[in-house]
Amino acid sequence: MTASLTDGLVVKGLTKRFGTKVAVDDVSFDIAPGKILGLLGPNGAGKTTTISMITGLLNKTSGSVTLFGEPLTPTNTAIRRRFGVVPQDLALFDDLSAAENVRYFGGLYGLRGPALKNGVDRALAVVGLSEHQNQRPATFSGGMQRRLNIAMALVHQPELIFMDEPTVGIDPQSRNYILTAIEKMRSQGMTVVYTSHYMEEVERLADKIVIIDHGKVIVQGTEAELVNLVTTTKQVSITVAEPKLVNVAPLLAIAGVQQATVQGQELQLVTAVESNPLNQVLMTLIDQGVTVDQVDQPQIDLETVFLNLTGRNLRD
Ligand SMILES: Nc1ncnc2c1ncn2[C@@H]1O[C@H](COP(=O)(O)OP(=O)(O)OP(=O)(O)O)[C@@H](O)[C@H]1O
Numbered sequence: 001m002t003a004s005l006t007d008g009l010v011v012k013g014l015t016k017r018f019g020t021k022v023a024v025d026d027v028s029f030d031i032a033p034g035k036i037l038g039l040l041g042p043n044g045a046g047k048t049t050t051i052s053m054i055t056g057l058l059n060k061t062s063g064s065v066t067l068f069g070e071p072l073t074p075t076n077t078a079i080r081r082r083f084g085v086v087p088q089d090l091a092l093f094d095d096l097s098a099a100e101n102v103r104y105f106g107g108l109y110g111l112r113g114p115a116l117k118n119g120v121d122r123a124l125a126v127v128g129l130s131e132h133q134n135q136r137p138a139t140f141s142g143g144m145q146r147r148l149n150i151a152m153a154l155v156h157q158p159e160l161i162f163m164d165e166p167t168v169g170i171d172p173q174s175r176n177y178i179l180t181a182i183e184k185m186r187s188q189g190m191t192v193v194y195t196s197h198y199m200e201e202v203e204r205l206a207d208k209i210v211i212i213d214h215g216k217v218i219v220q221g222t223e224a225e226l227v228n229l230v231t232t233t234k235q236v237s238i239t240v241a242e243p244k245l246v247n248v249a250p251l252l253a254i255a256g257v258q259q260a261t262v263q264g265q266e267l268q269l270v271t272a273v274e275s276n277p278l279n280q281v282l283m284t285l286i287d288q289g290v291t292v293d294q295v296d297q298p299q300i301d302l303e304t305v306f307l308n309l310t311g312r313n314l315r316d
Helices: 047-055 098-108 113-126 142-154 172-187 199-205 223-230 248-252 278-287 302-310
Strands: 009-018 021-031 036-040 062-067 083-086 160-164 191-196 208-213 216-221 233-240 257-263 266-272 292-296
Touching: 009 047, 021 036, 021 047, 021 208, 021 216, 036 047, 036 199, 047 062, 047 083, 047 160, 047 191, 083 142, 098 113, 098 142, 113 142, 113 172, 142 160, 142 172, 172 191, 172 199, 191 199, 199 302, 208 223, 208 302, 216 223, 216 302, 223 302, 233 278, 248 257, 248 266, 248 278, 266 278, 278 292
Parallel strands: 036 191, 036 208, 083 160, 160 191
Antiparallel strands: 009 021, 009 062, 208 216, 233 266, 233 292, 257 266
8 A cells, every 4th residue: 555645744833932932933844654854953943842742742832743644632642652752862761771771661652571572672773782781871872872762762663753863962983873773764664753953964864854943944855856946057077087088969968967068177067956967977978988087066965055045054
């Protein structure tokens, strides 16, 4: 059966006021099952408040949330068992071992006996902590503690997991471990909602990106769609060993190549961002007997998108 979009997470008009401050302002987005949504925004943009309202930690001022086609309300306990939450702040019991911490959470979700044991074993394996399961979290690095927190949210094998800035302040190895674990979760069909102010992580992971700032959605879409919003073309410079051998006519015939000129040792191209014809250009040059020494192309990233749309840097 093909899943429809309403089988995933649908957030409509979510708003949170603290007194006169509007922390989250009419936020709407959706994500299909089995995909990763990256909620990207600078500190204070409203990411945690958004996740807290969706997961029921915080009452919303207005708006609606449906998950797997059902309303996500505080009283709908059945649907609440189908997702997991990794909060921004660590929530670990220091006097319990890693496995006992995970087991405790599994118990809260009603798991018992072999189902609980399997859940604990699987969750610890996903985050690479099986070998450390009998150690207490106090002996762990910050990154390992964060991974344990993720295992606690996975123990009941949720279909969707919310992660609020899970890589803040941890070592690069743990960060990479977490990002790889998230990719594995998606490959097993899990839906992931991931907040971050690190655009590199969102670029690596997210199937769909929602950029928020000052509580409002500025833009949403795939990375290519967002990049397309700020520019439709890019300049590529290819340094070649034999510029005289370059025949530009076949290059201009490639879809997405808008201009091609040879200047000194360099072949300068203007290409459409959408069609990304670079591989075909390189193959054509090789066919022409041209040696390619270097390819330079400016990086159009989410930082550029954010700067373009807000006039500010993501990490101001
Ligand atoms: N309980 C509260 N009372 C008043 N204002 C609040 C409260 N919680 C959050 N805010 C404000 O709402 C805005 C959004 O905060 P939020 O924590 O959701 O941002 P964020 O994008 O998650 O940032 P960070 O990464 O720093 O947590 C901020 O201006 C914050 O000061």
